[in-house]
Amino acid sequence: MSRISKSVECWRGEAERERERERERERTCVLLAPQQIYNMAEETPEVVGLREKEADVGMDTSDEPKTERRSRLLRQTGLVMIVTLCYFSLGAALPWPSPALSSLAENNATLFGVQISLNSAEKDMTGSLMYLGTLVGAWVSGWLVAKVGRRLSLQISVVPFLGGWLIVALTPSTPVLLIGRFIIGIACGACTIAGYAYVIELSDMSIRGMMATLPTMGVVLGGLYTVSLGYALPWHYLSLVCAVPPLLFFFASFLLPVSPSFLVVQGRRQQAIIILRSLRGNYADVEGEVAELERRNAGTTDGKNSGWRALLERDVMRRIAVVTMLFFLMQMCGNFVFMIYTARILEATGAPMDPDAITAIAGALRVAGTLAAIFLLDIVGRRYLLVITHASNATCLIILGVYVYLAERAAPDDPIFQQFIGDIGIHPVPYIVSSEYFPTSIRPQASSVCISAGTVITFATLQLYSPMQATLTQAGLYFFYGAVSFVGVIFSFFAVIETKGKNVG
Incomplete structure (x- = not known):
């Protein structure tokens, strides 16, 4: 015994x-x-x-017929394209100052016949105030997305989109116009947090990079939409047509399923399995994927490892710091400055061509750059794409700075090539990893912190554009942006963790 x-x-x-x-x-x-x-x-x-x-886990689809896989992935793409329509609305808001300020310079009458005028600081604020609103929207959305889910949060973001554009279009004065831009920023912040989390959780691992780049494509197409129409429409009518995309998204959003990862965290396992089965097909280990999600988010139900409290963990804070640094490098290398102030930069260089036409061309190059990113992200990976694009960006800007310094005038198409390079990796990757770096239980809160920090940096970058240009000169500004991208090469190589093909929970 x-x-x-x-x-x-x-x-x-x-x-x-x-x-x-x-x-x-x-x-x-x-x-x-x-x-x-x-x-x-x-x-x-x-x-x-x-x-x-x-x-x-969840990836045993070797026996899946090609036609069934193609049909399933096309369905995923269709759902992501609906989310992309919300990012199209965001993209339409970003470059609005470029054509609108040109239009105001020609005719500053409002729809009510009142004359308004903007000084240099107020012109800067048409871009930077929107990002201040984005900061508020990101923090609110970090809480909202965790409480009510990704889809409903995206639908709620339509309200400030529509309200903000109507205020801008019908503005009787400069302060009201700036308030409208701030409200649009709130919508942009909410959309960014909810949308990237939703796309990451919806997509197959093998195509997640491609799917996560489609929102960026929506942003650049929305920007092209605004600058193209701004070439022909006065600023107040341009504001009204910018309100159309969010309205279209609202009606299309009812076709979106609830995020299966969100359902798992909420304890609604069977609903998650049903949605995942429709997304992954009959040949995937859906039960295994759900079990993996439950394991990665095991502390959610008792509150130990979820929400804001978990952000204080050392490893989480380290990854937040890495993503925040990526946003800093993205903004300080001139990415958004070139996108939003294209016309003003061209005027500063003395380019003889029509600034609005060049702004539209820059938008087209950004579309081309994002198309390249769609095909490269799942091949090259996030880390090496950042290294390559920061290196290319640094080279272009330093060459441009030398040219401006020597010739005292830039060729009209020089600054816009930077847009093509930036949208291959510099722009989309920080937003993608801000969701991929964190499990479902803390994804909204962690992304909110990262994107909020990025928004503060964007606000500062845009607001400081005029003082930096005056202090450093146009050539010096290009040298500064190029030097930041050089730092981005080193940081991306040594600090960024590759998430391509990895289960992110």
């Missing part, structure tokens, strides 16, 4: 140790990305097993 008792005690001890190891794996995976887990100092058998398990 004593030998039997010893065997039972030994079995119980081993079972308890195995349960403790499983609990430790769950605690680790809730907060760490797969790449970070694999880079731990000791490659333990548990970690090796986790890697093999993660590679198989």
